[in-house]
Amino acid sequence: MKEIESTLQNKGIRPTAMRMLIYKFMAEKNSAQGLSDLELAFTKADRTTVYRTLKTFEEKGVVHQIDDGTGVLKYALCEPGCRCDIERDLHLHFHCNACDKTICLTEHKIPHINLPDGFIAEDANLVVKGICDSCSTY
Amino acid sequence: MKEIESTLQNKGIRPTAMRMLIYKFMAEKNSAQGLSDLELAFTKADRTTVYRTLKTFEEKGVVHQIDDGTGVLKYALCEPGCRCDIERDLHLHFHCNACDKTICLTEHKIPHINLPDGFIAEDANLVVKGICDSCSTY
DNA sequence: ATTAAAATGCACTTCTGTTGCACGGCTTTT
DNA sequence: AAAAGCCGTGCAACAGAAGTGCATTTTAAT
Numbered sequence: 001m002k003e004i005e006s007t008l009q010n011k012g013i014r015p016t017a018m019r020m021l022i023y024k025f026m027a028e029k030n031s032a033q034g035l036s037d038l039e040l041a042f043t044k045a046d047r048t049t050v051y052r053t054l055k056t057f058e059e060k061g062v063v064h065q066i067d068d069g070t071g072v073l074k075y076a077l078c079e080p081g082c083r084c085d086i087e088r089d090l091h092l093h094f095h096c097n098a099c100d101k102t103i104c105l106t107e108h109k110i111p112h113i114n115l116p117d118g119f120i121a122e123d124a125n126l127v128v129k130g131i132c133d134s135c136s137t138y
Numbered sequence: 139m140k141e142i143e144s145t146l147q148n149k150g151i152r153p154t155a156m157r158m159l160i161y162k163f164m165a166e167k168n169s170a171q172g173l174s175d176l177e178l179a180f181t182k183a184d185r186t187t188v189y190r191t192l193k194t195f196e197e198k199g200v201v202h203q204i205d206d207g208t209g210v211l212k213y214a215l216c217e218p219g220c221r222c223d224i225e226r227d228l229h230l231h232f233h234c235n236a237c238d239k240t241i242c243l244t245e246h247k248i249p250h251i252n253l254p255d256g257f258i259a260e261d262a263n264l265v266v267k268g269i270c271d272s273c274s275t276y
Numbered sequence: 277a278t279t280a281a282a283a284t285g286c287a288c289t290t291c292t293g294t295t296g297c298a299c300g301g302c303t304t305t306t
Numbered sequence: 307a308a309a310a311g312c313c314g315t316g317c318a319a320c321a322g323a324a325g326t327g328c329a330t331t332t333t334a335a336t
Contacts, residue, residue: 014283048286
């Protein structure tokens with residue numbers, strides 16, 4: 001818990017109890033979490049607080065937003081070395097159609113794409129859908 | 139207009155006036171359209187009608203849905219030869235941060251991705267964001 | 277301890293997508 | 307031609323998620 005506190009401080013975030021709990025919760029999950037997931041996990045807290053906490057985390061490069069195509073935005077902790085606050089880390093995301101979880105495949109970077117003349121790429125988002133390793137081993 | 143009529147019929151869609159107008163509208167655009175875009179273009183018609191028309195088009199493989207990360211679903215006509223109704227056409231989509239348009243780069247297929255053991259890919263979505271050719275030529 | 281700033285909670289709004297129901301026209305059947 | 311039924315359309319209302327304004331509490335600094 002002390003580690004979390006210093007982690008947040010290093011990122012320029014005041015480590016309140018709420019923020020540390022949310023950070024801890026997300027660190028324990030191996031899949032990306034939606035606002036409603038956190039809402040359910042922290043019924044004592046208000047939706048807005050969770051919402052703004054995520055926004056703060058995102059601004060400071062603690063989490064990154066994932067649009068996995070389900071219609072709800074997900075959030076996942078950034079990898080230790082990532083400079084999400086400066087430049088997007090272009091790893092791909094995997095959404096399992098069975099368990100409905102979305103996970104970061106941080107080792108798998110989005111390949112370079114050749115665009116037609118005149119097109120300038122600034123960012124990219126790749127989501128692969130299918131069956132994850134947990135669900136495929138039955 | 140006669141062409142549109144037979145196109146729809148070939149896809150198993152009854153060619154009503156509304157449907158032909160919507161098809162025509164989308165065919166004239168080179169960018170993907172959201173529900174609200176069509177809503178604005180057809181103020182005489184009801185939102186629900188446009189919505190259900192798109193759903194019908196999608197089911198029958200006339201249009202495909204695009205999640206470009208803006209939070210609103212877009213639709214674009216499928217290419218002549220595409221078998222969207224059977225198997226997804228994995229071309230990539232480009233979203234322009236300047237003009238906010240989303241277009242299909244049908245020539246650019248999503249490259250094959252090597253996934254970790256146990257992961258099975260069924261579908262993929264790749265959206266590149268940046269500046270489109272129209273906006274970059276100033 | 278006092279004060280200022282930041283975080284939290286409550287209520288409300290907006291936007292998008294979606295569904296239920298009723299009306300009306302077109303098609304089909306007799 | 308009349309009757310029956312299907313299908314498209316429109317109206318209304320709902321649901322879920324994201325976002326905002328303001329009052330209150332908590333935290334940090336002096």
